[in-house]
Amino acid sequence: MDYQVLIFLLTIVSVVLVAVGSTTYRKLKALNHKHHIFRYEDDGVCCVDGDEIDDE
Amino acid sequence: MAGVDNAERAGRFLALYSSGLLSSGATTLRTERNMLRMADSFGIDVQLTILPMHCEVSVRKDKGNGxxxxxxxxxxxxxxxxxxxMSRMSWKVADGRLTVEQAERLLSFVKAQSRYPDWIVAFAAGVANASFCRLFCGDLWAMAFVFLCTVMGFWLKRCLIHRSVDVRIAVILAGMVSAITASGCYIFSLGATPDVAVAASVLYLVPGIPFINAFSNFMHGHxxxxxxxxxxxxxxxxxxxIGLFCGVMILNNL
Incomplete structure (x- = not known):
């Protein structure tokens, strides 16, 4: 196979691999993080995921 | 104008506003105008010093301590x-329709807004760059390869920046990948304008807005x-x- 064709194909394959790998890694990392919802009620009490906590 | 009681709070908001506006790519002229418009509405004297990495805001109310x-x-x-x-917000503040507290909340909301998804930006950049190629008399094959190389280079640059790779290295690698991919027209003898494809392949990396902002700042004395x-x-x-040069050299030397 011509070297130029080889370089061309290697470039495309490597970029696709980097893009897919990076996107998959970020999605997996996001899945492993549970998202907590912090909220301050009107009376100043801090709640995490709906449960009251002492924010001191 | 009714003005505000807490000049320091208004000044803090204006400092955050100016840095937010400049960080989003606005010119110093726009930042100054918007900020002075709001300061006038708040009834405070403001002096703004814009430096490359940060802003200094001097606030004073009723000839008191600054x-x-x-x-x-x-x-x-x-x-x-x-x-x-943020520009619309400045007009609302100037019209007296937003207090400092409301403006602070709105500014936080604007800063927290997510940008367009990466794939939409990559696709749009590809279409724009292919259109550039057409403007330079590139044929359909050249346009197709320019679209492909732009999407690939753009995506690679995004991935590398997300992985905390230095922006300069990311630009070099993206330029190199784009040049090699656009050379597909040469390699497979497709179309009559492969040179236009290679020349247009890295146009999406040209920092147009920084050049325009630099000129605007220069014209206004900053x-x-x-x-x-x-x-x-x-x-x-x-x-x-450098990326374009490396890409062409890799293909020519093999």
Whole structure:
């Protein structure tokens, strides 16, 4: 196979691999993080995921 | 104007506002105008010093003691939606329709707004660059390869920046990948304008907005900011040139 064709194909394959790998890694990392919802009620009490906590 | 009681709070908001606007890619002229418009509505005297990496806001009310507030510019890339939203906000504040507290909340909301998804930006950049190729008399094959190389280079640059790779290295690699991919027209003998495809392949990396902002700052007397932004733009342009050179050299030497 011509070297130029080889370089061309290697470039495309490597970029696709980097893009897919990076996107998959970020999605997996996001899945492993549970998202907590912090909220301050009107009376100043801090709640995490709906449960009251002492924010001191 | 009714003005505000807490000049320091208003000054802190203005400092955050100016750094947010500049970080989103606005010119110093727009930032100054918007900020002075709001300061007038708040009834405070404001002096703004814009430096390449941060802003200094000096606030004084009713000839009292002044306060000097600093805000750092953050790097989140150019965001025209944020610039438009913040400019509209300044008019609302100037019209007396927003208090400092409401403006603070709105500013936080605007800053927290997510940008367009990466795949939409990559697709749009590809279409725009292919259109550039057509403007330079490229044929359909050249346009197709320019679209492909732009999407690939853009995506690679995004991935590398997300992985905390230095922006200059990311630009060099993206330019190199784009040049090699656009050379597909040469390699497979497709179309009659393969040279146009290679030339247009790295156009999406040209820092157009920094060049325009540098010129605008220069015209309005902000020479320090103009020089800093110009140097940054030159640096990016040199990196894309190195990437294009490396791509062409790799293919020519093999």
């Amino acid at each position: 306060r000097l507030l600093f805000s750092e510019q953050y790097s989140r890339g150019i965001n025209f939606n944020a610039i438009t939203a 020479y320090v900011c103009a020089a800093a932004i110009f140097m940054h733009a030159i640096e990016t342009t040199a990196c894309l040139g």
